Amino acid sequence: MAAISKFAAAVRxxxxxxxxxRARVAAVSGPAASRNRLLEMGLTRGTVIELIRVxxxxxxxxxxxxxxxxxxxxxxxxNVSIESA
Amino acid sequence: xTQSPTTSLQIAVAGNPNSGKTTLFNALTGLxxxxxxxxxxxxxxxxxxxxxxxxxxxxxxxxxxxxxxxxDEEIARDVLQGRIPGVRRPDVVLLxxxxxxxxxNLYLATQILDFGAPVVIALNMIDVARRRGVVIDxxxxxxxxxxxxxxxxxxxxxxxxxxxKALTSCAERPPxxxxxxxxxxxxxxxxxxxxxxxxxxxxxxxAVSAGALLWLMDYLSGDAPSRRSAERFLGRLSSSDAxxxxxxxEALAAELPDAAATAIExxxxxxxxxxxxxxxxxxxxxxxxxxxxDRIDRYLTHRxxxxxxxxxxxFVLFLxxxxxxxxxxxxxxxxQNAVAGLVGDRxxxxxxxxxxxxxxxxxxxxxxxxxxxxxxxxxxxxxxxxSGYMARAAxxxxxxxxxxxxxxxxxxxxxxxxxxxxxxxxxTRTIEDRRDRFTTIMVAPLMSCSARLPxxxxxxxxxxxxxxxxxxxxxxxxxxxxxxxxxxxxxxxxKTLFAGPRPPFIMELPPYHLxxxxxxxxxxxxxxKLFLTNAGTTIFAVCVVIxxxxxxxxxxxxxxxxxVRARLAALDAAGPAPSAASPRVGDGASHAARTADxxxxxxxxxxxANLIAxxxxxxxxxxxxxxxxxxxxxxxxxxxxxxxxxxxxxxxREVFVGTIGITFAVGEADxxxxxxxxxxxxxxxxxxxxxxxPVTGVGLMVFYVLACQCISTLAVVRKxxxxxxxxxxxxxxxxxxxxxxxxxxxxxxxxxxx
Ligand SMILES: Nc1nc2c(ncn2[C@@H]2O[C@H](COP(=O)(O)OP(=O)(O)OP(=O)(O)O)[C@@H](O)[C@H]2O)c(=O)[nH]1
Ligand SMILES: [Mg+2]
Numbered sequence: 077m078a079a080i081s082k083f084a085a086a087v088r089x090x091x092x093x094x095x096x097x098r099a100r101v102a103a104v105s106g107p108a109a110s111r112n113r114l115l116e117m118g119l120t121r122g123t124v125i126e127l128i129r130v131x132x133x134x135x136x137x138x139x140x141x142x143x144x145x146x147x148x149x150x151x152x153x154x155n156v157s158i159e160s161a
Numbered sequence: 162x163t164q165s166p167t168t169s170l171q172i173a174v175a176g177n178p179n180s181g182k183t184t185l186f187n188a189l190t191g192l193x194x195x196x197x198x199x200x201x202x203x204x205x206x207x208x209x210x211x212x213x214x215x216x217x218x219x220x221x222x223x224x225x226x227x228x229x230x231x232x233d234e235e236i237a238r239d240v241l242q243g244r245i246p247g248v249r250r251p252d253v254v255l256l257x258x259x260x261x262x263x264x265x266n267l268y269l270a271t272q273i274l275d276f277g278a279p280v281v282i283a284l285n286m287i288d289v290a291r292r293r294g295v296v297i298d299x300x301x302x303x304x305x306x307x308x309x310x311x312x313x314x315x316x317x318x319x320x321x322x323x324x325x326k327a328l329t330s331c332a333e334r335p336p337x338x339x340x341x342x343x344x345x346x347x348x349x350x351x352x353x354x355x356x357x358x359x360x361x362x363x364x365x366x367x368a369v370s371a372g373a374l375l376w377l378m379d380y381l382s383g384d385a386p387s388r389r390s391a392e393r394f395l396g397r398l399s400s401s402d403a404x405x406x407x408x409x410x411e412a413l414a415a416e417l418p419d420a421a422a423t424a425i426e427x428x429x430x431x432x433x434x435x436x437x438x439x440x441x442x443x444x445x446x447x448x449x450x451x452x453x454x455d456r457i458d459r460y461l462t463h464r465x466x467x468x469x470x471x472x473x474x475x476f477v478l479f480l481x482x483x484x485x486x487x488x489x490x491x492x493x494x495x496x497q498n499a500v501a502g503l504v505g506d507r508x509x510x511x512x513x514x515x516x517x518x519x520x521x522x523x524x525x526x527x528x529x530x531x532x533x534x535x536x537x538x539x540x541x542x543x544x545x546x547x548s549g550y551m552a553r554a555a556x557x558x559x560x561x562x563x564x565x566x567x568x569x570x571x572x573x574x575x576x577x578x579x580x581x582x583x584x585x586x587x588x589t590r591t592i593e594d595r596r597d598r599f600t601t602i603m604v605a606p607l608m609s610c611s612a613r614l615p616x617x618x619x620x621x622x623x624x625x626x627x628x629x630x631x632x633x634x635x636x637x638x639x640x641x642x643x644x645x646x647x648x649x650x651x652x653x654x655x656k657t658l659f660a661g662p663r664p665p666f667i668m669e670l671p672p673y674h675l676x677x678x679x680x681x682x683x684x685x686x687x688x689x690k691l692f693l694t695n696a697g698t699t700i701f702a703v704c705v706v707i708x709x710x711x712x713x714x715x716x717x718x719x720x721x722x723x724x725v726r727a728r729l730a731a732l733d734a735a736g737p738a739p740s741a742a743s744p745r746v747g748d749g750a751s752h753a754a755r756t757a758d759x760x761x762x763x764x765x766x767x768x769x770a771n772l773i774a775x776x777x778x779x780x781x782x783x784x785x786x787x788x789x790x791x792x793x794x795x796x797x798x799x800x801x802x803x804x805x806x807x808x809x810x811x812x813x814r815e816v817f818v819g820t821i822g823i824t825f826a827v828g829e830a831d832x833x834x835x836x837x838x839x840x841x842x843x844x845x846x847x848x849x850x851x852x853x854x855p856v857t858g859v860g861l862m863v864f865y866v867l868a869c870q871c872i873s874t875l876a877v878v879r880k881x882x883x884x885x886x887x888x889x890x891x892x893x894x895x896x897x898x899x900x901x902x903x904x905x906x907x908x909x910x911x912x913x914x915x
Contacts, residue, residue: 108382109665115425115426116228120430131467131559135559136556136560136569142264143264143265144265146667147667
């Protein structure tokens with residue numbers, strides 16, 4: 077995991093990660109419905125998330141968190157601001 | 162416990178999607194049912210007895226939380242709170258947790274525990290956790306949560322006895338107290354709401370505190386469905402109680418603008434503490450996707466290989482339906498003819514024999530012949546579901562779906578609609594956004610369901626039967642046409658009736674499972690059986706009616722048209738009719754009878770019996786109805802017999818095959834029956850042109866792709882949308898599409914091919 081520590085300053089949201097990169101959730105914003113769903117799925121503050129892969133057509137993306145895999149669209153991922161893991 | 166001595170113990174099986182609820186339910190009840198790997202496969206209420214006891218198990222839809230954002234969640238939570246009429250509040254909740262994914266599963270678990278009902282926890286998929294090197298101290302978990310926790314492997318039947326014992330000896334729990342706390346202002350609001358609820362007795366005493374929190378979160382969460390649910394609850398209270406609740410919520414909102422999120426995070430914080438105490442994963446523990454799932458996904462969701470594989474899966478699906486089922490179909494057709502011959506020999510001539518051979522055996526038999534195809538289709542869809550590929554299909558297709566304003570979750574209901582629109586429409590309950598859900602419902606019946614398959618097969622067999630690759634390609638095109646039309650209509654609906662912001666797409670990707678053959682076969686059989694039951698009831702009834710319409714009124718020679726009488730006389734003059742007339746000529750005869758074309762008369766060596774039968778059919782109620790309709794369908798290139806088939810299909814599409822089995826069979830003088838598709842292939846118009854050319858054949862199929870010919874679907878849409886408006890609109894727009902589509906195919910096709 078050491079190779080992934082190059083956490084660029086430009087990375088501000090989950091949508092900016094590249095496959096293999098990890099980050100910690102800082103805050104979740106966006107419309108209430110999607111925000112509450114993301115929180116319920118475990119994307120709470122401090123949760124470590126790794127971007128696993130991107131769908132063939134570029135969207136959605138596959139994430140790993142709390143021991144399971146979740147896919148979200150880039151639009152939702154952009155509402156999850158992150159800090160380095 | 163609340164149960165009276167006469168009623169049995171009511172147990173609800175709750176848990177996250179894919180935690181193994183249905184597998185456990187099946188194992189405990191011995192009553193197997195749908196076992197799927199796509200989140201949200203269980204949308205209907207299923208009950209079964211707990212073997213060896215008089216307890217009743219109820220399988221709930223899989224949900225991630227008790228929020229009221231999706232219809233599935235509302236069902237689960239209404240059942241748990243005893244708010245569904247006719248469904249008793251469960252005495253015990255069997256909570257199924259995925260041990261390999263404990264933290265997120267505990268979110269729902271603690272919400273349910275808050276309600277204070279007796280709970281037994283099945284710590285399922287313990288084998289998966291173990292394989293990853295994750296060890297869970299279930300005794301510690303039981304102590305921390307205050308309820309029995311039993312490790313299980315539902316798919317292998319491990320831990321079932323312990324579950325059974327725990328369920329039947331489950332004790333009342335001490336009044337629940339939420340083991341984690343909220344900011345003081347929040348706690349005060351919960352207490353205020355709870356006090357009103359306790360006074361109004363709208364919520365059972367032990368669930369008051371949990372109910373108060375849930376209601377506050379609904380009221381303050383900021384999304385429309387949750388708010389609606391909160392308002393519905395207020396509607397059941399007196400106006401002063403409702404005002405008190407509203408005041409408490411507004412006060413909290415003023416103090417803590419982000420109350421719902423605060424509560425979710427506080428719960429997760431407590432869960433993280435529990436997980437830290439009971440879960441020990443060594444640093445070498447495998448991660449969820451590691452191993453098979455990740456290796457498979459590297460290819461199946463690859464940029465190039467993924468979509469190609471997806472298209473290949475779809476094509477193989479259709480090829481297999483068309484090619485692999487042929488021998489079985491031939492066998493059924495053979496048996497059908499044998500039975501018809503037997504009955505024909507044994508029974509004496511008359512209405513009863515005609516009813517049996519021309520009505521029941523020809524009609525129902527024609528439909529039953531498609532049973533192999535139906536089985537193969539359900540088997541293929543079952544493999545895709547159970548293996549976990551469905552979720553990947555949604556992952557791959559989401560981008561395409563988003564182009565038409567839908568999302569990947571709509572893809573699964575649409576894909577299920579290839580089997581039948583009804584489970585597809587029921588599966589939309591996992592879609593949170595109402596506009597999205599209604600759009601998906603409105604276009605689902607455009608996906609070619611298995612009931613259309615018989616029509617495609619018979620027509621393709623008649624027109625392209627000698628070119629299997631072309632046949633498979635045409636079949637594929639029909640499915641593609643339905644799918645593309647569905648997407649186009651979805652876009653139209655999303656731009657007009659259901660316009661609104663783009664809904665979120667948040668979907669779990671469960672690990673791949675090797676489908677279990679026994680469960681798979683069971684599912685396939687259960688679903689296919691429905692098709693047979695339908696053939697035995699609805700289709701049987703329709704066939705009898707169609708037969709009666711085609712048989713009555715009984716006409717005699719003096720009722721026949723002058724032309725036919727003249728030809729009969731000519732035949733008589735020429736000596737006794739040759740009895741070995743080709744059976745195929747019978748089809749032409751009914752048309753020949755309409756024209757007094759002497760050249761045709763001389764060409765055909767029709768038998769006297771053929772001519773009479775054809776004229777009788779033409780003069781029957783069915784014949785009259787068909788000829789009355791013919792002007793409307795002639796621009797589509799259909800003759801009246803196909804028109805009658807289409808008309809009868811508005812009850813259910815499969816009926817088409819049964820109906821034309823009857824209309825095309827009449828006129829057959831001898832018992833030597835040819836397969837229906839050959840009769841179709843050789844049927845001709847009065848002037849000798851074949852009725853079913855490649856153009857009219859494709860036109861007919863296009864009509865079936867686009868038309869809404871299914872009473873049951875319309876009834877389900879009415880139920881799911883709560884209004885007749887949507888089924889009416891669905892029927893109208895699809896009928897227009899079907900007519901226009903078939904019209905264009907015939908007019909353009911006929912012109913292009915000269
Ligand atoms: N390895 C393993 N697999 C299991 C176990 N229990 C269930 N499965 C498999 O997990 C998959 C999902 O099981 P289901 O019973 O359909 O899950 P569910 O909770 O009913 O899912 P939904 O109805 O979609 O909410 C199936 O392929 C099962 O065979 C288990 O204990 N161990
Ligand atoms: Mg299930």
